[in-house]
Amino acid sequence: MRYFRLCQGSDVRNAVDIKWAVPCPYKSNPTEEEFQDYPDVLVGYYKYSDMVTMPDVLERSYFFVSDEVKHVLHMYDESMPFKAIHVYPFGMAEDIVPLYWTFYPPKAQCLHSSVRIFPNGEPEELILDKRKIPQRDVFGISDICVNRTIVSLPVAESLLRRNMFGISLKEVLVK
Numbered sequence: 001m002r003y004f005r006l007c008q009g010s011d012v013r014n015a016v017d018i019k020w021a022v023p024c025p026y027k028s029n030p031t032e033e034e035f036q037d038y039p040d041v042l043v044g045y046y047k048y049s050d051m052v053t054m055p056d057v058l059e060r061s062y063f064f065v066s067d068e069v070k071h072v073l074h075m076y077d078e079s080m081p082f083k084a085i086h087v088y089p090f091g092m093a094e095d096i097v098p099l100y101w102t103f104y105p106p107k108a109q110c111l112h113s114s115v116r117i118f119p120n121g122e123p124e125e126l127i128l129d130k131r132k133i134p135q136r137d138v139f140g141i142s143d144i145c146v147n148r149t150i151v152s153l154p155v156a157e158s159l160l161r162r163n164m165f166g167i168s169l170k171e172v173l174v175k
Contacts, residue, residue, distance in 0.1 A: 002153040003128060004169040006069075008059035012166040014051045015058060016098065018044035018087055026062050026102060029147040035104040041084045048089035054098045055166020063147045064100040069167070072158050073103065073151075076137040080105060105149055107142035108134040112175050121145030127173045 008015070025038055046052065056066040065073070070082055085100040110132040116124040123144050137152040151159070156169045 001133075001174075002156075003133070003150050003172045003174060004153070004156045005126060005172055006057065006065075006149045006151050006156075006159075007168050007170060008055055008057045009166045009168040012053060012055045014049075014053050015055050015060075015166065016046045016052050016087060017060075018046055018058075018062075018064075018085070018100075019090075020044055024062075028061055028063070029145055030104070032104060032107075035081065035083075035102075038083050038102070041086065044085055044087045045090050046087055048096065053166065054096075056164040057167045058100060062102060063149065064102055066164070067099045067101065068162060068164060069159065070101040070103070072155065072162065073138050075158070076152075076155050077105075080138060105138050105140040106134065106136060107140045108132065108136075109142050110134065110139075111141060111143040114175070115143075117144060125173070127175055130174050133174070 021043060027034060056069050058064040064085060073080060080103055082101045082103045085102065087098050087100060089096060110128050111123065112127040112129040115127050118124065121144055126148065137155045139150050141148050150172060159167060
């Protein structure tokens with residue numbers, strides 16, 4: 001089976017920059033308990049401009065996906081929990097209010113033993129151990145302290161068929 005890292009496309013320019021009315025409770029790589037404690041819905045704001053883009057994957061300090069990406073991920077794992085983020089423009093009519101989602105993919109200790117981890121918890125490269133990969137189509141990696149969402153080939157193909165904007169699927173080496 002082939003696997004891919006789901007991430008924001010490198011060609012995305014001027015992606016929506018979400019500001020929070022209250023301190024954002026989200027962490028870049030929460031534990032399952034922390035994720036469960038998040039509110040089910042949060043409200044964020046952005047400064048509207050004709051130049052602002054709304055990619056289907058936002059990957060800055062937080063990892064958010066659009067409603068359409070959420071729909072695809074949910075098709076492959078109905079038990080995966082999601083939390084909503086409504087994003088409103090500052091001082092404008094609410095014509096463009098994107099809905100983003102954060103989620104908690106099941107985590108697996110599946111990094112190959114040859115992977116070097118930097119002191120900040122980031123892997124030098126992603127290599128999965130084929131004997132440790134879970135029998136799932138969407139999962140995270142628990143061996144590292146950064147958020148990396150891995151999807152199977154069927155999920156990747158399903159995402160690509162929908163012509164989404166601003167997503168990238170980078171193949172992950174499996175040994």
